[in-house]
Amino acid sequence: MSKTLIVFGTRFGATHRSSEVIAKVLKEKFNHEVELVKLSSKTENIELSNFENVIVGTSIAYFSWTKRVKKFLKNDFSGKKLFVFISSAALTYAALEKGEMEKYEKHKKRFLDNVVKKNANVQPTSTAVFGGWIRKGKTEEFSLFNWKEKDMIKWANEIGKLTS
Numbered sequence: 001m002s003k004t005l006i007v008f009g010t011r012f013g014a015t016h017r018s019s020e021v022i023a024k025v026l027k028e029k030f031n032h033e034v035e036l037v038k039l040s041s042k043t044e045n046i047e048l049s050n051f052e053n054v055i056v057g058t059s060i061a062y063f064s065w066t067k068r069v070k071k072f073l074k075n076d077f078s079g080k081k082l083f084v085f086i087s088s089a090a091l092t093y094a095a096l097e098k099g100e101m102e103k104y105e106k107h108k109k110r111f112l113d114n115v116v117k118k119n120a121n122v123q124p125t126s127t128a129v130f131g132g133w134i135r136k137g138k139t140e141e142f143s144l145f146n147w148k149e150k151d152m153i154k155w156a157n158e159i160g161k162l163t164s
């Protein structure tokens, strides 16, 4: 049975929901043992030696990763399969949705590929860009909502195949 750690940082909740969808697919369809950890000031040291696969997800807001996830990337992932995703609703994913591929590649490089290259000691086996949401002030209404569960399900299936 594959042991998989999912570590994420979120500001508005989308990365949490995405992580839960990925966990469900890996558990139910691929029989992974999954531990889901939201990084916070209370997160104790995570024992990475327990896991063969590590999935790292971060919210992108104010053009940046959540700082704890960025720091987590500096762990030693030697001998493990690393997977990384970002929730970049307003820029990267929005460009993909509009088919603006040059813009998408530019943002993906800046907000995903280059950050991983600079901070992680192993090349990810696979990466993904997801949407998210922006609420209208403190209301329940959205000014932007492009979070699509099917995107996470698709990527989780890819991860399942790459780890079995």
Ligand SMILES: Cc1cc2nc3c(=O)[nH]c(=O)nc-3n(C[C@H](O)[C@H](O)[C@H](O)COP(=O)(O)O)c2cc1C
Residues within 6 Å of the ligand: 009, 010, 011, 012, 013, 014, 015, 016, 058, 059, 060, 061, 062, 063, 064, 087, 088, 089, 090, 091, 092, 093, 131, 132, 133, 134, 135
């Ligand atoms: C104040 C604010 C700043 C944001 N900045 C960015 C940004 O720089 N780039 C981007 O792609 N999306 C941006 N977004 C959209 C986020 O990607 C979206 O809210 C996503 O759901 C964030 O992930 P989270 O819900 O896990 O925090 C921003 C949203 C807010 C509310």
